Each structure stands twice: as structure tokens, then as C-alpha cells.
Amino acid sequence: MKQPFRFSRDYKQEDTVISVKDIKIGGEFFVLAAGPCAIENQEQYYDTAKLVKEAGANVIRGSVYKPRTSPYSFQGLGTEGLKLVRDLGEDLAIVVETEVMDTRDVQVTAEHVDIIRIGARNMQNFSLLKEVSKVDNPIILKRGMNATVDEWLNAAEYLMQHGNESIILCERGIRTFETTNRNTLDLTLIPYLKSKTHLPIIVDPSHATGRRELITPASKAAIAVGADGLLIEVHNCPEKALCDGKQSLTPDGFQTLCAEIFPYLDQEKRILSGWQDGA
Amino acid sequence: MKQPFRFSRDYKQEDTVISVKDIKIGGEFFVLAAGPCAIENQEQYYDTAKLVKEAGANVIRGSVYKPRTSPYSFQGLGTEGLKLVRDLGEDLAIVVETEVMDTRDVQVTAEHVDIIRIGARNMQNFSLLKEVSKVDNPIILKRGMNATVDEWLNAAEYLMQHGNESIILCERGIRTFETTNRNTLDLTLIPYLKSKTHLPIIVDPSHATGRRELITPASKAAIAVGADGLLIEVHNCPEKALCDGKQSLTPDGFQTLCAEIFPYLDQEKRILSGWQDGA
Amino acid sequence: MKQPFRFSRDYKQEDTVISVKDIKIGGEFFVLAAGPCAIENQEQYYDTAKLVKEAGANVIRGSVYKPRTSPYSFQGLGTEGLKLVRDLGEDLAIVVETEVMDTRDVQVTAEHVDIIRIGARNMQNFSLLKEVSKVDNPIILKRGMNATVDEWLNAAEYLMQHGNESIILCERGIRTFETTNRNTLDLTLIPYLKSKTHLPIIVDPSHATGRRELITPASKAAIAVGADGLLIEVHNCPEKALCDGKQSLTPDGFQTLCAEIFPYLDQEKRILSGWQDGA
């Protein structure tokens, strides 16, 4: 008999719930990850992180390795930035995540951060997927801009092949003929996906829309279709951001977002893990 | 000085609110249009209409002219079906809408129904747009499957060129590489569009998803991003439907949809025109 | 037993060859249709037609009804322009074609021109397809910008349902995420289509690319994949064109195109009907 794929509901009926530090992701637990696109320096990272944590974030996002279209754009702090991430996670007692891009950086990244992120452009970087499949950290797997459902779930299967079940899918918009927004956020796919996989699915409205003013409505819609979390870009000073300033919320904007989405979480009976418990 | 386009916020700052019979559409008023894809006969149409009206619909949808991919599929009742539409509108004291496809049918359709609908495949049928621009009825203009924002708004301008301002835009999904769902519902475009136009914008989750089980989550998401209404396919017996059965809700399914979306309307402070007033 | 579709090779094995005036289209016969996007006035139309005929065109293209994105753009000469088309066809003894957009214009258009064209935006204007299916003229059916093979061939079936087999399919590019060129010309579809249908297939490189300098290479490639003809926009003074000037060849440019494609026709053993016979 053919073995079902590990991502599938045939393999595991109930929703996967991932525990990391004091939070849970999946099932009834909602995750709100926020922070800068790129970690530029300690001050920018800490300032942004403190503010978003206070507003409601239970995971701090932030990249030290940056995939950039042009070789002449800011490429991130690199491996030396990982210590900043680890320190912030300890200093603020919060879950931290970062992107990994190179097979050679996987182990050191896994040692410094709680959650590893694989970016959209690397969703079918199979060497990277294989290397990341060897670590135990929870992994956020962003959907490729042109990935079909089958390709996305198979990429998750690569990550799960050695037994790691802590995979979080992240919808971040697909590339279509419509270029008004940066990408087309494929929200109605989420309830369909939930019938196929037990893995949590979160949404990145920042990259999907590329427009600051659309992030809050997109976030509410994501909760409405059953998303298990959000991944939001916030910068303490977007106009000076080295990357993605136009789509980054200010800390104030993030606070407004939280005020707008909390009633939606209540409506959908979702628990913002860690944060509301302590309130 | 260049005249602003009539659809634009530069032409008219405040939201357009359309009055038809006893309901209003736009601004704070939400419209819930439901009914069969195709009107097949009096019994099917009346049965479905009564049930959706009772559940919450304030407009009855239903086509007598049917655009079908194959010439050998059921093509609709044609002009003789228009009397059924008018009668139902009077008998149930409810707003009725139907699609028009042929310039020669525009006048007679306008005389029989409250709201005229232009389908996605005809969004750039400029002869039809020009003919419809001569009538006073409110008009639903569905977005073409591959239409850009500019093309869609210009199609609205065709309809408005003689002064009719009662135009309702309807997002119904775009065609992309992703074929899991029938189309990709472009929800994050709606808050963007609202910054550009004063016209009401509704969402058709039935054609967008092509899957019955996705209609309710898509509808909630549509309200969350600020849609002014929904256009939903309901059939009193979907498995016997001559058209689009797979994406039609049952009357019971529509009742469930209403139960799920009403709290979202409250959340967004939207008034389901006509219905809640009388409740 | 299920009846095969009329467009299919199951219905008719051998290539359809269409005769119109003194030319043939399909099978070994190649058609080179050229002329202005829009007919602006007698002088522009006659001047352009004479020059392209001399260079090698065996059909003169030119629209009197113009589908335009904006209602405030030049909409064409309308029905009164049809007489110009008929006169030119007689005066130059050449096959003429024009687009029809409105069901009410089908009969009068059929009486004035040799070949009727249905534009990309009307490929699923089923009312128009049905009306055009009643005439005997050869019909060019352009592919919708987002049409699948199945939808395109079914649209041809609408036209063939009353027995007209003189249908010419025209690939003119599809809408994709790639916006460098106006559309993406889907050339490799043509040999696939030829295995499915006996109908001639021509290519419109002008609308597909939207760039004058790409029309000649695209035309050569079209011949290489087996296209049965080309539809090319030429204007006697592109910089003054009321429509599509940027993608129109000058008469000199068209002469160059002919010089470049004739060896390709020889290579593929295709006969430029009418023209080479008389040479």
C-alpha cells in the first residue's frame, strides 16, 4: 500500500500544534509575527521588537541574510547578525525567527534562532530544503510566487522527510498579470489547503500587497478565511528602511492593526498564544 | 483643464449610494444578492428566491441569457424568461437582477428588471456597454477574468458617460496559473479600488472559487476587506442544476452563510439594507 | 455515439482550405493580411492598402468599429466606413476584412466585406458568435487574451454550428505576468492546435508584441511553427495614427518584413496565395 505524504490529512487527521518556547501555533492558537524586513543594527531591531511585542506580537521576525534582486542592494548583516537575534530572543523572552538562504548557514542559524524561515525564492531550492530537514526547529515555508499547491506541499514533504513535523506554511501572494499590488494574495486557497494538510498556514500581507495601507484589511481577511497567523513587516522608521520601507508598518500602524484584528480573532475563537495569557 | 473620469474620487469624493426599490447599496449599506445561476423554470426560481429572501438576501439574482463555453450547453430561457423575473420581483416585493448579453435585448431587459448585470466575458464588449449606458437602471459590472484595474474602471466610464452613476463593480476572480480554485479572488484589490473610485464594489465568491465549501470563508473575507455586497449562487437542488451546480449553495447552506456573515457585518458596521430594517 | 465537435480532426481529417475571391487560406496556402488598425479616412486607407498590396499582402485589414479601452478614444468610422471597405476591395481587386462588434451590425458587415473578424475581447461574446454563425463569410476568430484552448475551440464551434466551416483562428498573444511586451505570443501552441483542429491558424504579431521592431522576427517564428498566415498592422504614417501607432509598421517596414519572410515561406513550402501566382 502506498504511504500517504506526511503533510496530508491522510497521514494525520488532527491539526498540528507546534510548541516553541511559551507559545503554540496551529489548532486554536494564532501566531502574530512582526518585526523588520532586514535587521539593520541593534538599535533598529531592539526598538522595533519592543514596540511590536508590547502591541501584541508573539514572534519577532527579522532577516540577517537578505535575498535582493540586485547584487548592489544591501545584502543583510550576515552570520554575525545571528547573535543579535539570539540575544534579543533572550532579552525580551520572545520567540525569534529568521530566514536562511545557504546550506552552509543552516546549522549555525538553527543554533541561534527559534524558527527558521525559507523564503519564496527558495521554495524549490531542494538542496536547502534537504539541509533544513535535518534540524528540529519549527520552519516557516513561504510559498513560491509561482508555486502550485502540489509543488508547495511537496516542498513541505522535503522538510518533513526525516520526521520534523513542525512546518508552518506561509502564503505571501502569487505573481499574476495584475500588478497594481505587488502580488495577488491567494486567500481562498487557505480553506482549501486546510482540507488537505494538517500543517498550520499563516499569511504575509506585507509582501503580498506591497502597500502599507492594505495590510490591515488583508490581515482581517486572512483571519476570516482561517489563517493560523500573520507575518508582518514593521520598521521603527520606514522612510529610512534599507529594504521594503513602502510596505512596512510603523509601530503605531502595527498597534492599529492589532486593535482592528483582535475582535476578528475573538470572532473566530482564536487564541493569540502567549500574549493574551499573560494579559 | 482635464476633466476627471466620472468613476474617480476626483470627480466625486463621497461614496455613491444607490437606491433601488426599498434598498440602498454603497456607503454604509450592504447588499446580499442571491439566487440561481440560471433561471430554469418558475418553480426552481420562485422556490430558491423565497428561501434566500427569508434567510437574508435583499436582491434575487438569476440569468435568463446564459453565456456558456459550449454551444451545446443550456443557453437560458431567453427573453421570455424576463417576465418571470419581473413577476417574481413584484410577487416577493424584492429587487431582482439579471444579465444582459446582446445590445438588442438591453431595452426590454431594462423594462423588466431592477438591476442589469454585465458578465465578466462582456466587460470589454464595448457595443453592449454603450447600449447599456443609455438606460437608468443600476448596473452590476463584473470584472473580466484578465482585466486590469484601468480596463475595469474604463469599462465603468463607458457606462457612466451619459450620466448614470448607479454602477456597481463586482470582483469575481481573475485567471492565473493557479487552477486549484476556478479563479483567484483578488480581495486585496478592493481596499485599493475604494481609494480610486466612489462606486460600490461587491464580490462574487461563487464564480471565483467554483467550490461550494469555500463560499462562506470567502464571503467573510470580502466583508473584512470592505466589500459593499455579495453575489451568491444558490439552487434549490444543486445536483440537478443545469449550470454551475458544484459551486451553488443549497438554501440550507445559504442560511448557514448568513449566520456566519452577520456578525462580520456588525463588526464592520454595515447595514444589510431592507432586511435588517424590517427585522 | 457522441458527435465529434466540428472543429476537430475527428470530424474532418484533412486541413480546411478556404477560398475567397482569388485566394486560398489553409493547407499549403499562406495568407498575408495587412493594413491599418483603424480606417481613419479614404486617403489613409487607400494609400496604406496600395502599398501593402504591392509589397505582398493578399488581404487588406482595417477596422471601422473599434474596441477602445477608454470611451473618449477614437471609436472608428462606424457603419458608414463599410462602404469604403467594399469600394477598396473592388477598386484594388483584393480581399478585404474588418471587425464586427455588435449583433446589429453583422448582416450589413457581411454584405460589404469578404472576411469578418471577431476581436479578442469578443471571443466569448456568445450573442455575437451566434449572430455571425448565420453568415457565410469566412471568419477570423481571435483568441481571447485569457482563453484556454478549450474555450477558443468552443468559440469556433459556436461559429460552425450552422455549417460555416470557413473559420480562421488567430493567435494574438495572451496576458501573463510578463509585461515587457504587450502580450506573450503563444507560438508553441500552434503545432499543438494543428493536431486538434483542421482549421487554419494565423498569427497577429502586432498586438502580441506591441513593438514595431519585434514584428518581423515574430512573423518568421510564426511561419517556422506552421502558422497559415499573418495579420499585420501597417499605417502610412504611424506617428499620426489614431490607434496603435507604436506597433504599426510603416509601408517600408512592411516591405522589409516581406523580404525577410519570403525565404521562410519557401523553406516551409508555403504558397502566398494570389500574389506569387500573379508574379
Add this chain to the structure above:
Amino acid sequence: MKQPFRFSRDYKQEDTVISVKDIKIGGEFFVLAAGPCAIENQEQYYDTAKLVKEAGANVIRGSVYKPRTSPYSFQGLGTEGLKLVRDLGEDLAIVVETEVMDTRDVQVTAEHVDIIRIGARNMQNFSLLKEVSKVDNPIILKRGMNATVDEWLNAAEYLMQHGNESIILCERGIRTFETTNRNTLDLTLIPYLKSKTHLPIIVDPSHATGRRELITPASKAAIAVGADGLLIEVHNCPEKALCDGKQSLTPDGFQTLCAEIFPYLDQEKRILSGWQDGA
């Protein structure tokens, strides 16, 4: 003053001509790379290579590292396969190429093969691009399935940043709504690209179409639009291929392809480097 990008015609006006072993690529020189998708074993690789060389190929393609959608599909021979590639290159005195997927494999691959290939899924694997930019080998950079021109050329710029100018762009089809063929081959982009970059551009009709019977017409069309070469999958026994059998030509099929494209090369005054010289 802003430095022009190295890929651009502003940086270098004349066509780049790459020399590798006894062949040249670019300018007037055409490259015909053929061989198996995956190298399965010595016999399959040598048999296929000998036959395609005899027919006209001047580069042998073949992958030892295989990007596969599913983790349970054949993943290639891996690093040990590289020796096979080097040996074949020496034994047959022919240029050999292979794909590299992992930063850790770049050096060893560069030492064993003439030309390094970067696959479509890794076009924006920036870690890989940076590592490959350090070697001197010519590099084939395949276009990502959803890559814009700007993204593709910037990826080339990554490879060129340390001075390597031997970059060969490879168009292999983009992902669109049209799924009849595996991808949509974007042929008309090539003459546009040639106006922007001095780098050679080749075409992979095998992955683009996914259908054996379309490869020859697509190849002819590629030459017609000015492509500098072809990359073709050939398998000595396609029905037993571990990968991409359906789109692989048989050796006989490749011979037919050569017979059909050689007149096109003559027509376009392109020299099949290495091969015709020795004929």
C-alpha cells in the same frame, strides 16, 4: 555618474562571444547542447552523448544533481556523477555542461565540467549565484518560471559581479494560465532582450513545451527570432527515462531535428560552432 550594469549594451556594445574548448557561443556562433535530462548511468550517458554528437550537438547536457518536485523521485547521481561528466568530455572531446544546485558543490563541479548550469528554480537563489560568480567557467542561467526581464538580468549581474562575462541566458518558458503545454515559451522576448544585453541567449524547448512533438517547431522558431543556441533533452530510451521521458527526443528524433534546423541556421547565417568546421 552611475555605472551601467555589466549585462547591458551600455556597458558593452558588441555581442559577447564565449570560447570554450574548440567552440564559440554568441555573435555568429550557434550552440546546440543536447543530452539526457538526468545522467542515470555510464551506458545511458555515453550512448546518448555519442549519438547526439554525431547528429550535430557541440555540447553534451546532463545533470547529476536533480531538482525534483517530490523528495521521493530520483535525485540524481550526485557528486560521484561528476567524474562521468569529465570523462565523457575528454573521451568524446566535446564540451560538457551540468547543473549545480548547492553552494557546497560549486568548486568541485567547476573543476569537472566546462559549463555550469543554474536551473530555473534557482535563478534567484542568491547564495548560489554569489558562489558561482567566483568561478571562471561559462555559466548557463535559466530564466525562472515567473521571472521578469529585470529580475533575470539582475541575476546575471550577480554572476558577473567579479568579472566573469561568460554568461549564457536560457529562456525555458514561463508559467501562465495556459497549461496545455508545460510552460509558455516566450520567444518574442528574445529580440527584445538582445537590444538590452550583449550576452548570448539560448532556448530550451524541451522544458518549455513538455511535449516531444513540439520541440522541432519550437527550435526552428527560436532560430528565427535570433536565439544563439538550443538546449535539448535526448534520451537513448525515453520510455525508460527516470526523468522527463515524455519531453525527451529519441536519438532518431534528434537527428530529424538537426535535419530540420540546419537550413534555418543557414538562413540566419549562423555557424554551428565546432561541428560544421570539422564536417
